[in-house]
Amino acid sequence: MQLSIVFLITSFFTFIFIILKIRKNGLNIDDSIIWIIWGILLLILSLFPQIPTYISDILGFMSTSNFIFSIFIFFLYILLFVQSIQISKLKEKQKELIQKLSLKEKNERDSKK
Incomplete structure (x- = not known):
């Protein structure tokens, strides 16, 4: 129960931080869509902790925390891939x-000569 409360508070502050950065133009709109979706997902998972438990059981994870870590790693890989594409375009x-x-x-x- 305590972990759920901490997760809820953390996800709420993450979502607020994302929104504030978008408002202050500190974050590009294209990049902010990914972060908004991530913030909403975190809020949903923290409000309904039975969802990740159910999904982790279906997918065969040993524990829900392993499933959550896998989601985070997958999200980071997506961000890394998107940023690699952006870097390639900038180069x-x-x-x-x-x-x-x-x-x-x-x-x-040549024209001066």
Whole structure:
């Protein structure tokens, strides 16, 4: 019971923190969708602790805590994958910008001659 209360309070504060960061423009809207869904999921799991217990029994986990840890790890892998995609896109844009800048500088040097 005490763990459920701690989990509920923690998930509530996490959700509030996410909302405050979105309002202050500290978090991109695209990225915030994932965090809002995560915050809602945490609130649901903390309000109804029988849900993860039921799902962990169906999936064959030894304990509910193992199932919760697996969910957290899966969520982190999703975030890592999304951020890897974003980094790849940014690297490609950076490469294009460097090439355009180099061509522009070369054209300016050629026009001065």
